[in-house]
Amino acid sequence: MTPSLPLAITQxxxxxxxxxxxxxxxxxxxxxxxxxxxxxxxxxxxxxxxxGGLAVAVIESPADVVLAPARCIPVWESSVDPGLxxxxxxxxxxxxxxxxxxxxxDATAMAMRGEIAGMVTAPIHKEALSAAGVKFPGxxxxxxxxxxxxxxxxxxxxxxxxxxxxTVLVTIHMSLRRAIDAVSFDAVLDTIRIxxxxxxxxxxASPRIAVAxxxxxxxxxxLFGSEEADIIAPAIAAARALGIDASGPYAPDTVFMRAxxxxxxxxxFDIVVAMTHDHGLIPVKYLGVEHGVNVTLxxxxxxxxxxxxxxxxxxxxxxxxESSLAAAVRMARHLSRG
Numbered sequence: 026m027t028p029s030l031p032l033a034i035t036q037x038x039x040x041x042x043x044x045x046x047x048x049x050x051x052x053x054x055x056x057x058x059x060x061x062x063x064x065x066x067x068x069x070x071x072x073x074x075x076x077g078g079l080a081v082a083v084i085e086s087p088a089d090v091v092l093a094p095a096r097c098i099p100v101w102e103s104s105v106d107p108g109l110x111x112x113x114x115x116x117x118x119x120x121x122x123x124x125x126x127x128x129x130x131d132a133t134a135m136a137m138r139g140e141i142a143g144m145v146t147a148p149i150h151k152e153a154l155s156a157a158g159v160k161f162p163g164x165x166x167x168x169x170x171x172x173x174x175x176x177x178x179x180x181x182x183x184x185x186x187x188x189x190x191x192t193v194l195v196t197i198h199m200s201l202r203r204a205i206d207a208v209s210f211d212a213v214l215d216t217i218r219i220x221x222x223x224x225x226x227x228x229x230a231s232p233r234i235a236v237a238x239x240x241x242x243x244x245x246x247x248l249f250g251s252e253e254a255d256i257i258a259p260a261i262a263a264a265r266a267l268g269i270d271a272s273g274p275y276a277p278d279t280v281f282m283r284a285x286x287x288x289x290x291x292x293x294f295d296i297v298v299a300m301t302h303d304h305g306l307i308p309v310k311y312l313g314v315e316h317g318v319n320v321t322l323x324x325x326x327x328x329x330x331x332x333x334x335x336x337x338x339x340x341x342x343x344x345x346x347e348s349s350l351a352a353a354v355r356m357a358r359h360l361s362r363g
Contacts, residue, residue, distance in 0.1 A: 033143075037335065
């Protein structure tokens with residue numbers, strides 16, 4: 026990956042706010058070196074809905090981004106349903122789910138061929154994916170499968186980050202009951218290692234990794250659960266034996282405050298490893314979804330995404346905020362140079 030390669034932005038679910046925030050990003054932010062993987066008619070509809078005046082230029086390859094006229098949105102068209110621009114906004118539609126998946130597949134193929142510096146994915150809808158027969162519950166699992174080489178699937182983790190906090194998850198899209206069972210020694214150790222390796226690639230010489238517990242007060246010495254003593258602490262010890270600056274397990278209700286890096290409050294840690302989806306994502310999202318960026322760690326290419334969903338309730342109204350997408354593009358540019 027080099028900074029001279031373009032960034033691909035997938036359009037997301039056509040029935041949600043993905044195309045709109047993409048259109049607004051190109052109209053209001055530095056979009057140099059970026060292009061959309063999607064459907065030109067969907068992006069034209071989004072430009073109209075958002076009140077923008079940009080033209081849409083269809084390109085034949087990622088390298089053609091440099092040839093696109095000024096004040097336009099370059100679009101590399103995926104082979105999707107030709108009637109997508111007529112699909113009603115704000116509702117689950119199998120055609121939209123299939124199109125979103127196709128765009129992700131095409132962008133991943135470009136990344137695996139080394140044609141792009143990375144990819145930024147606009148929001149998709151899990152029910153629409155399911156309605157289209159897509160077996161993956163979200164981006165992370167789909168990208169992991171698409172990035173497999175010779176049958177070897179890379180271990181990946183989801184990180185949500187903003188300027189103040191970075192959190193990496195041991196478990197993601199599953200019920201809480203199943204997630205608790207999925208917290209194993211190997212899962213925790215792998216998450217710490219993936220986090221450490223990714224941070225090293227970003228330029229951190231010795232990233233400080235805090236590991237949150239699973240139970241209230243990190244188990245309170247076994248009074249509220251044994252996972253900390255039986256699983257999490259041994260995984261931390263194993264990580265430290267590998268030379269990783271990992272510590273914990275810390276009480277999950279306070280560790281994020283300690284890690285937060287804010288003006289006048291330097292964080293004690295660079296990354297927090299959390300056991301479950303909501304444990305890790307609530308603190309970052311509370312700081313503002315417009316600033317949060319989802320990063321998939323462990324892939325052989327850079328992938329970032331906005332910290333929000335398809336927002337069907339406002340889709341097509343022109344009210345969507347593109348700030349998180351802009352943050353995701355900035356993050357992808359930074360990581361692709363790392």
